[in-house]
Amino acid sequence: MAADGGLPAIKLYVIPGSHPAMAARRMLELKGLPYKRVDLMPVISRAALKAMRFPSNTVPSLVIGGRKLTGSRAIAEELDQLRPDPPLYPADQDERVAVTDAEHWGEEVLQPAARRISWNVLKRDRSPLASYAEGARLGLPIGLAVKTAAPIVAAASRMNSADDEAVRADLAALPGWLQRIDDWIAEGVLGADPPNAADLQIGASLRLMMTFDDVRPAIEERPAGEMAVRAIPDFPGRAAPILPRAWLEPLRQREPAGSTR
Numbered sequence: 478m479a480a481d482g483g484l485p486a487i488k489l490y491v492i493p494g495s496h497p498a499m500a501a502r503r504m505l506e507l508k509g510l511p512y513k514r515v516d517l518m519p520v521i522s523r524a525a526l527k528a529m530r531f532p533s534n535t536v537p538s539l540v541i542g543g544r545k546l547t548g549s550r551a552i553a554e555e556l557d558q559l560r561p562d563p564p565l566y567p568a569d570q571d572e573r574v575a576v577t578d579a580e581h582w583g584e585e586v587l588q589p590a591a592r593r594i595s596w597n598v599l600k601r602d603r604s605p606l607a608s609y610a611e612g613a614r615l616g617l618p619i620g621l622a623v624k625t626a627a628p629i630v631a632a633a634s635r636m637n638s639a640d641d642e643a644v645r646a647d648l649a650a651l652p653g654w655l656q657r658i659d660d661w662i663a664e665g666v667l668g669a670d671p672p673n674a675a676d677l678q679i680g681a682s683l684r685l686m687m688t689f690d691d692v693r694p695a696i697e698e699r700p701a702g703e704m705a706v707r708a709i710p711d712f713p714g715r716a717a718p719i720l721p722r723a724w725l726e727p728l729r730q731r732e733p734a735g736s737t738r
């Protein structure tokens with residue numbers, strides 16, 4: 478069904494604090510497409526999306542003119558076809574391949590790591606949850622949602638394998654990942670203005686990681702962090718330091734930017 482102005486009606490299903498959902502929100506904003514946002518509680522979202530017969534049970538999921546699709550990459554491609562300007566993918570074929578490769582890596586490597594770190598942090602202390610739900614309409618008061626969130630946080634940690642060993646390994650890998658992102662920025666694959674699909678995919682994961690006081694200092698002052706803030710200017714949520722100091726050691730050992738040693 479067409480919404481006002483001949484555009485199809487668009488409804489985006491998100492979970493507050495979800496980084497791929499935030500990437501989809503930015504895509505719609507950048508393209509100037511009006512849409513209705515539906516906020517879902519984590520874990521419960523799976524049953525809701527399944528009942529609505531989306532292709533998969535994760536967010537972001539999108540209804541567009543009655544058609545249902547799931548996944549940040551599928552959504553980027555769909556929106557680029559619906560409204561090509563500003564483009565999320567370069568017109569030049571080689572550049573497009575480079576951006577799509579970076580986008581895939583962002584979805585497959587960085588996105589799950591950011592998710593594991595988040596649930597591990599929130600498992601240790603649920604009090605920051607409300608800050609991630611800022612502006613969300615969950616159908617119950619945010620305070621109540623947070624108070625009753627213990628089983629949801631436990632289930633989400635389990636479902637996303639956010640165990641200590643995995644998260645410690647993610648943090649050890651992060652400096653190498655950040656270098657890879659900085660390199661892509663130097664090569665012009667990332668850092669486009671307006672942001673491309675890979676900037677939004679990778680930027681959203683970095684922005685989520687930057688809500689953690691433990692991790693933000695390792696990201697914010699490097700090109701990767703600056704790119705992420707340009708791509709996604711607002712990302713709600715903040716969690717005070719909580720992770721074991723030893724896990725953060727690899728993040729402190731970075732050579733100064735531009736060092737060739």
Ligand SMILES: N[C@@H](CCC(=O)N[C@@H](CS)C(=O)NCC(=O)O)C(=O)O
Nearest residue numbers: 495496497519520535536537548549
């Ligand atoms: N890689 C997919 C997956 C998205 C995904 O796993 N989303 C999470 C939220 S960040 C989700 O829906 N989780 C369900 C849950 O928490 O129960 C994408 O980019 O769209």
